[in-house]
Amino acid sequence: MKTITRLFRSAALPSKKLAAASLAVMVACTFASADALSGAAHKKHNNDFTLTILHNNDGESSLLPFEIDGVEYGGIGQFKTMVDKLRFQAKRQRQGVLLLNSGDNFLAGTTFQASREAGAPFYDALGIRLLRYDALAIGNHEFDFGPDVFNEFIEGVNSGWRDVPFVSANLDYSDDVNLSMKVGDELVSSTVIRERGHWIGVVGLTTPTLPAISSPVTVKVLDNLAEIAQAEIDRLSYWGVKHIILVSHLQGLASEIALVSELKNVDVVIGGGGDEILGDVGTDFFPGDEDDIFGSYPQVATDAQGKAVPVVTTPGNYKYVGRLVVNFNKKGEVTSWDVDDSGIQLVTGLHPNFLAKKFIEEPVAAFIDALAANIIGTSEVALDCERAEVRGVESNCGNLMADSLFAAASKRAADFGLPQPDVAFQNGGGIRGEIDQPAGPFSEADTFRLAPFSNFVSLATDVPAETFRQIVEEGSVRLPASGDGGFIQASGFSYVIDTSFPARVTEADGTEVAAGQRVRSLVLDNGTVVVANGVAADMTLTVVSNDFSLNGGDGYPALSFTRLGVSYQQALSDFISIDLGGVISAADYPVGGEGRITIQ
Known part of the structure; x- marks a missing residue:
C-alpha cells in the first residue's frame, strides 16, 4: 500500500445545492473573523508552544438536540457554537488550535435516511464542513452502506471552499474505482498542519x-497497526515534524492505550469507537454519565521509550467537545498538559448556530416528524431493545425482528425459485435504537430506528447443519458477557448454549482455527433436531438473515445467498402492519422472550 502524506491546503470546489453554497460562503466569513481576533492575546506559560486540541468522535448522525427535564443537550447547532467558543478562547491566548475527529461521522437511521432522501451532500457532511475540522479519522460506520456512499460523504464534506483530509494509514483503496481517485488528496495516511509557525503531523488508523x-x-x-503507525511517524519525524498526533478508531480506548506501548515519538493519541467517559471532580456530565466514568481525562499511557503520552476520547452523539491543552518545549517534546483547561465540555445551554439550525436541524426534524406521524401499528408490551439485551440474551425485540425476516423470506422465496426457509436469525448488532420500545403506538420512524442499515433480507440454501451451528457459535463467543454484535436472535428454532464449553476461535480475517462447542442443542420449531449433545446432524438447512450477516459479517462463516429485494426495515414494517395485523401482542412477544434461547 502506498503511503500518502499531505500538506494541508484549502481548495474551492463547486457546491451541490443551494443550502451547501450558503453554508460555504458564510463559513468562510466566520473563519476570517476568528483569524482576525487571534492577534489580541497574551502568552500563557513559558513554553515554546501551546496547542489546544479540540476533538470528538462517534457523531453517528446525532444532528438533533435531545431534551431531558426541559434542558436541551447536543445537536449540531449547539456543538458548532461550543467549538467556536473554545476555538476563540485558544486563539485569544495565542495558542495553536486544531479540531480533530476520530471517525463514525454518520450512522444508518432516521436522521441519515433524511440525508438519503434529500440527496448529497448529506446533512452530516454539511455539519462536518461547517465545523471546519483539520483532519478526520475513518471509523467503521463510514462503510456501513459500502464504499460508494462513503465516497459521496467525502465529496459532500469537500464540496465547499476547503478540503479536509480523511486520515487512515492502514486502509488500501487501490481496488475501489472512486476512492482510489481521492488517494493523496482527500484520502491520506497522514497530514501536516501549520499552526503558529509549528508543523503538526496527524496520523490516522482504522479498526x-x-x-x-x-x-x-x-x-x-x-492489521499490523504498530508497524504501520510507526512507519508513518518516522516519516514525519524525518521531514522535521516535531509534533505528532495519532487519531484512531479502534473500537475501545484500551486498544489505543495498548498500542502506545509499541510506539515512539507520538505526542498525543485521540481514540474513537468506545464512547468512554473521561472526567474528574468538577466535570459537567450529561445526565447519567457520571455513573459510567471510565477514568480521568486524559488517560496516560507509556510509550516504547518510557515516555508518558496523553490518550483521550469523548462519548459520542455531539454531546461533548474534548479539549486537551498541551505544552511543548523548543525540541517539540511535551512538557505538560493544562489540567485546569483540559477535559470534556458538555454541549448544553448554548444558542445554536444559525446555519446549522437552518440548513441541517430544521429539515432533518421535519423529515423525522413525518415518519413519526405514520403509525403502522401498536404494541401491547414494551420491547426490550437495549444494547445489552439484544446482544446477550433472548429479547422480545430480537424475536420480533427475526420473525420479520422469516416472514419476508417465506413470502418471497418462491418468486426467486427458492425453497421455504427453515430458520432465520437477526444479529444483535443490526438492532439499533438501543433503548426499550415502550408499549403503545408504533411508527414508521420506529422501524428505521430499530433497523436503520441498508441490509436486505437474504436466503442461503443447502447450508450444512455444522456450518449453521458455527454461525450460532460465533454469536456466543463473548458470553456470558453481553455486547457482541454477532449474538443470534432466533426465529424458527431454539438453541441451548453452555458457556463452560470452548468458544469458537478465528483468525482476524475470520478463518476458523477451532470450532466452537458451546451450542449443545438446536431444534427447529417443527421438532427436527439439528444439534444434540453438541453434535450437528448430517443435514442441510435453508437459512434467512440479512445480507451483511450471510456474507460473513460479525465473523460468521460466509455463505452463498440470494437477496430477496426487500430491506430488513421494510420487512419489519410489513410484518407489523400486515402479518401481525398492526398489533404486537404480549402473548406472542412477552418481555424476556419465550424460551427460544437458553444460556447455561
Whole structure:
C-alpha cells in the first residue's frame, strides 16, 4: 500500500445545492473573523508552544438536540457554537488550535435516511464542513452502506471552499474505482498542519475488525497497526515534524492505550469507537454519565521509550467537545498538559448556530416528524431493545425482528425459485435504537430506528447443519458477557448454549482455527433436531438473515445467498402492519422472550 502524506491546503470546489453554497460562503466569513481576533492575546506559560486540541468522535448522525427535564443537550447547532467558543478562547491566548475527529461521522437511521432522501451532500457532511475540522479519522460506520456512499460523504464534506483530509494509514483503496481517485488528496495516511509557525503531523488508523463489522467491500484493511503507525511517524519525524498526533478508531480506548506501548515519538493519541467517559471532580456530565466514568481525562499511557503520552476520547452523539491543552518545549517534546483547561465540555445551554439550525436541524426534524406521524401499528408490551439485551440474551425485540425476516423470506422465496426457509436469525448488532420500545403506538420512524442499515433480507440454501451451528457459535463467543454484535436472535428454532464449553476461535480475517462447542442443542420449531449433545446432524438447512450477516459479517462463516429485494426495515414494517395485523401482542412477544434461547 502506498503511503500518502499531505500538506494541508484549502481548495474551492463547486457546491451541490443551494443550502451547501450558503453554508460555504458564510463559513468562510466566520473563519476570517476568528483569524482576525487571534492577534489580541497574551502568552500563557513559558513554553515554546501551546496547542489546544479540540476533538470528538462517534457523531453517528446525532444532528438533533435531545431534551431531558426541559434542558436541551447536543445537536449540531449547539456543538458548532461550543467549538467556536473554545476555538476563540485558544486563539485569544495565542495558542495553536486544531479540531480533530476520530471517525463514525454518520450512522444508518432516521436522521441519515433524511440525508438519503434529500440527496448529497448529506446533512452530516454539511455539519462536518461547517465545523471546519483539520483532519478526520475513518471509523467503521463510514462503510456501513459500502464504499460508494462513503465516497459521496467525502465529496459532500469537500464540496465547499476547503478540503479536509480523511486520515487512515492502514486502509488500501487501490481496488475501489472512486476512492482510489481521492488517494493523496482527500484520502491520506497522514497530514501536516501549520499552526503558529509549528508543523503538526496527524496520523490516522482504522479498526482491523472493519470487514467483520461493516462493509468495506473492495477496501483492504491492514492489521499490523504498530508497524504501520510507526512507519508513518518516522516519516514525519524525518521531514522535521516535531509534533505528532495519532487519531484512531479502534473500537475501545484500551486498544489505543495498548498500542502506545509499541510506539515512539507520538505526542498525543485521540481514540474513537468506545464512547468512554473521561472526567474528574468538577466535570459537567450529561445526565447519567457520571455513573459510567471510565477514568480521568486524559488517560496516560507509556510509550516504547518510557515516555508518558496523553490518550483521550469523548462519548459520542455531539454531546461533548474534548479539549486537551498541551505544552511543548523548543525540541517539540511535551512538557505538560493544562489540567485546569483540559477535559470534556458538555454541549448544553448554548444558542445554536444559525446555519446549522437552518440548513441541517430544521429539515432533518421535519423529515423525522413525518415518519413519526405514520403509525403502522401498536404494541401491547414494551420491547426490550437495549444494547445489552439484544446482544446477550433472548429479547422480545430480537424475536420480533427475526420473525420479520422469516416472514419476508417465506413470502418471497418462491418468486426467486427458492425453497421455504427453515430458520432465520437477526444479529444483535443490526438492532439499533438501543433503548426499550415502550408499549403503545408504533411508527414508521420506529422501524428505521430499530433497523436503520441498508441490509436486505437474504436466503442461503443447502447450508450444512455444522456450518449453521458455527454461525450460532460465533454469536456466543463473548458470553456470558453481553455486547457482541454477532449474538443470534432466533426465529424458527431454539438453541441451548453452555458457556463452560470452548468458544469458537478465528483468525482476524475470520478463518476458523477451532470450532466452537458451546451450542449443545438446536431444534427447529417443527421438532427436527439439528444439534444434540453438541453434535450437528448430517443435514442441510435453508437459512434467512440479512445480507451483511450471510456474507460473513460479525465473523460468521460466509455463505452463498440470494437477496430477496426487500430491506430488513421494510420487512419489519410489513410484518407489523400486515402479518401481525398492526398489533404486537404480549402473548406472542412477552418481555424476556419465550424460551427460544437458553444460556447455561
